[in-house]
Amino acid sequence: MPVKNQYSELLKMSSPCEKLIHRDITCTYPEHDVFKGQDSLGQEVLFNVMKVYSLVDCEVGYCRGSAFIVGLLLMLMPEEKVFCVFVRLIQEYRLREVFKPSMAELGLCIYQFEYLLQEQPPELNIHFHSQSFHTFMYASSWFLTFLPLPMATRVFDIFMYEGLEVIFRVGMAILQYNQTDLIQLDKEGMSQHFQKVIPHQSDSCLDKLILRAYQVKYNPKKMKKLEKEYTTIKNKEMEEQIEIKRLRTENRLLKQRIDTLEKESAALADRLIQGQVTWTQEAEENYMIKRELAVVQQQCSTASVNLEHAQDTILEL
The missing domain is CATH 1.10.8.270 (putative rabgap domain of human tbc1 domain family member 14 like domains)
Structure with a gap:
């Protein structure tokens, strides 16, 4: 159809x-x-x-x-x-x-963009790190929306010929153009700058940004290498996540086994204590019986002696 x-x-x-x-x-x-x-x-x-x-x-x-x-x-x-x-x-x-x-490709784009940022003069990258201002906080929307209007219209025309490469180039050009302002701002200030200032810059300097974008060093072979590197990292992370999941499952089963053993141990302890109490009670009862038996035996012995004396007395009569 x-x-x-x-x-x-x-x-x-x-x-x-x-x-x-x-x-x-x-x-x-x-x-x-x-x-x-x-x-x-x-x-x-x-x-x-x-x-x-x-x-x-x-x-x-x-x-x-x-x-x-x-x-x-x-x-x-x-x-x-x-x-x-x-x-x-x-x-x-x-x-x-x-x-x-999963936005896996977006993660790759951010990874590659961070490499480009590291290849530039270090001041801005150092400032971003010092403020914990991560790349995804400002660059994600560029790859998802083709940058703000009216910049997006111009970028889209180039995108039809070059693909995502133009987003990398224009993104780096934006950072270079705004570097002087950005390094003077804290994290919140930079966030506001990206949201409120940069979207309106294209009204006056779009041509300058496009020209600057094509001065950015962009090596397709290096980007391909970074893609393989990123895939390796993600595969390793996935393997680690699988191993962590396995260990968590094993840990959960062990905890369940420990809980069961603790309950069984507590039950055995209760039985042991009850057995000890019963044994003590029985030992005490045995002791009392032995004492009573000794008294009875003593009484029996005394009665036997008295009986012998009585018999001797009767014989003498």
């Missing part, structure tokens, strides 16, 4: 992701005229595309970041065409792995 016909048919169906999509839809380019206002036409068609894709690709389902890419496309073309283009993007540009619930 052609994708357009498939879209029309799936549009009639319901998706388990609908509540999530409705919840997030108002946060997608809320200031843009196409999506401004609750229940706007833009929000309606954005919901349609996201719902249909969640039905087409159940493994990915719905990811909030993907709504920004769909929203960007909806500014340029009708919804059915947007759906076709988005499906193609997901399949051919590494985006499917980025948007999966």
